[in-house]
Amino acid sequence: xxxxxxxxxxxxxxxxxxxxxxxxxxxxxxxxxxxxxxxxxxxxxxxxxxxxxxxxxxxxxxxxxxxxxxxxxxxxxxxxxxxxxxxxxxxxxxxxxxxxxxxxxxxxxxxxxxxxxxxxxxxxxxxxxxxxxxxxxxxxxxxxxxxxxxxxxxxxxxxxxxxxxxxxxxxxxxxxxxxxxxxxxxxxxxxxxxxxxxxxxxxxxxxxxxxxxxxxxxxxxxxxxxxxxxxxxxxxxxxxxxxxxxxxxxxxxxxxxxxxxxxxxxxxxxxxxxxxxxxxxxxxxxxxxxxxxxxxxxxxxxxxxxxxxxxxxxxxxxxxxxxxxxxxxxxxxxxxxxxxxxxxxxxxxxxxxxxxxxxxxxxxxxxxxxxxxxxxxxxxxxxxxxxxxxxxxxxxxxxxxxxxxxxxxxxxxxxxxxxxxxxxxxxxxxxxxxxxxxxxxxxxxxxxxxxxxxxxxxxxxxxxxxxxxxxx
Numbered sequence: 001x002x003x004x005x006x007x008x009x010x011x012x013x014x015x016x017x018x019x020x021x022x023x024x025x026x027x028x029x030x031x032x033x034x035x036x037x038x039x040x041x042x043x044x045x046x047x048x049x050x051x052x053x054x055x056x057x058x059x060x061x062x063x064x065x066x067x068x069x070x071x072x073x074x075x076x077x078x079x080x081x082x083x084x085x086x087x088x089x090x091x092x093x094x095x096x097x098x099x100x101x102x103x104x105x106x107x108x109x110x111x112x113x114x115x116x117x118x119x120x121x122x123x124x125x126x127x128x129x130x131x132x133x134x135x136x137x138x139x140x141x142x143x144x145x146x147x148x149x150x151x152x153x154x155x156x157x158x159x160x161x162x163x164x165x166x167x168x169x170x171x172x173x174x175x176x177x178x179x180x181x182x183x184x185x186x187x188x189x190x191x192x193x194x195x196x197x198x199x200x201x202x203x204x205x206x207x208x209x210x211x212x213x214x215x216x217x218x219x220x221x222x223x224x225x226x227x228x229x230x231x232x233x234x235x236x237x238x239x240x241x242x243x244x245x246x247x248x249x250x251x252x253x254x255x256x257x258x259x260x261x262x263x264x265x266x267x268x269x270x271x272x273x274x275x276x277x278x279x280x281x282x283x284x285x286x287x288x289x290x291x292x293x294x295x296x297x298x299x300x301x302x303x304x305x306x307x308x309x310x311x312x313x314x315x316x317x318x319x320x321x322x323x324x325x326x327x328x329x330x331x332x333x334x335x336x337x338x339x340x341x342x343x344x345x346x347x348x349x350x351x352x353x354x355x356x357x358x359x360x361x362x363x364x365x366x367x368x369x370x371x372x373x374x375x376x377x378x379x380x381x382x383x384x385x386x387x388x389x390x391x392x393x394x395x396x397x398x399x400x401x402x403x404x405x406x407x408x409x410x411x412x413x414x415x416x417x418x419x420x421x422x423x424x425x426x427x428x429x430x431x432x433x434x435x436x437x438x439x440x441x442x443x444x445x446x447x448x449x450x451x452x453x454x455x456x457x458x459x460x461x462x463x464x465x466x467x468x469x470x471x472x
Contacts, residue, residue, distance in 0.1 A: 020194065024141045025141060025143075025387065029077075038141075041145070042106070042433075046151075056104065056140065060099065060129055061102065063099045063130070067093070067124060069094065072242065080133070081138070119195040119197065151166070154469065155199050156190075159203075163462070164221070164222050188201050188204065190468025193244050193269075199222070200239075202236065209233070212227065212235070213226075214275050238291060241295065241297045242297040245278070257304075258285050262300070287304060287305040288304060298313060299342055307327060327362075337389055340383065343361070388434075392439070429470055
């Protein structure tokens with residue numbers, strides 16, 4: 001049996017982010033460093049982007065660094081350093097690369113204007129000299145990069161249609177209606193592959209079987225290519241960051257533990273059968289279902305108001321597709337996002353002021369950190385490209401960013417379009433450098449600059465509730 005994924009959600013306005021083309025994972029090492037080194041990207045991993053660059057920050061000034069590159073991730077530790085790339089015939093170590101007086105190093109990786117590169121993946125990690133480290137070296141987190149389309153696109157989903165918009169937020173093509181004619185939907189969810197080639201809408205109908213709609217995303221058009229029926233009325237969907245396969249988490253929502261099913265679909269858009277189902281696995285569900293995948297793609301977490309389960313989703317693992325752990329929950333913790341290291345998950349409980357962090361291996365609550373004095377009726381959590389957790393809270397409509405390892409120092413953006421409930425149903429998405437936040441407030445597509453907090457709005461003309469947004 002195989003299994004694997006990423007996310008977006010639906011029940012009780014629980015929304016998580018789809019997997020981004022740039023995502024950080026793992027932890028800097030050695031553990032306990034006063035100022036860990038950081039990896040970041042300049043430019044965008046798009047076909048034809050000659051400016052794309054990998055950057056190192058906070059390194060020891062006037063030292064040397066090495067850039068590790070591979071097509072996949074791994075995890076092994078040597079003298080306190082955790083290496084996060086897979087050693088193999090395609091692994092490369094570049095360097096030494098000089099670190100300047102400000103502790104910064106850069107390495108340019110221009111992307112050719114070649115369509116065959118679409119979907120290509122690269123895992124990168126910096127290792128640099130540090131005289132204070134026991135090994136004389138220190139390492140950053142890793143970053144996974146997926147090469148996408150040459151142009152920026154925003155995909156929006158409602159309960160009745162999907163829209164494709166250009167970088168100005170303007171409608172780029174005629175919208176499509178993903179509902180079977182004559183049937184009303186009680187909700188929908190959206191997932192878009194990291195390379196932007198395929199979008200999937202999960203349609204949920206009260207007390208009626210639900211369905212998945214497969215949509216091919218072109219340069220300026222959306223083409224519906226297939227439908228898969230799901231025999232229940234709560235659907236969440238997510239793409240695996242490594243394989244591109246789709247995972248669904250579906251079952252009959254209720255007030256008690258009920259059987260749910262996690263399904264895996266072939267993620268190859270060029271396959272003759274296009275997204276055919278590979279396998280399924282039974283799990284425990286119930287009220288407030290959610291799921292997320294670790295940024296490295298090795299664990300899928302499915303959670304409800306009563307339990308959470310950990311499923312092995314690492315490609316090629318001996319236990320791939322198996323439930324590794326089941327824990328009962330004493331209270332609804334509103335699971336929403338797995339930490340970059342993949343060892344904890346975060347929740348935004350309803351009617352609370354706190355962000356809660358839970359240990360995946362033990363199921364124990366690690367911390368509870370207040371974001372503000374106002375109660376949150378609902379909200380959403382997701383990861384930024386840099387690995388921070390972003391929280392949107394309702395009705396106070398507060399957008400906060402925090403490092404998973406120091407969430408008490410949350411950076412809060414307060415200049416949000418509160419009256420329209422920014423991100424209340426759709427969640428938020430980000431530019432690839434994480435500097436711009438995209439969300440929907442009422443009928444408008446809203447962009448917020450993180451540095452200034454200034455927002456701008458583009459009318460969408462949508463008359464129905466936006467339930468999903470993805471920027472690619």
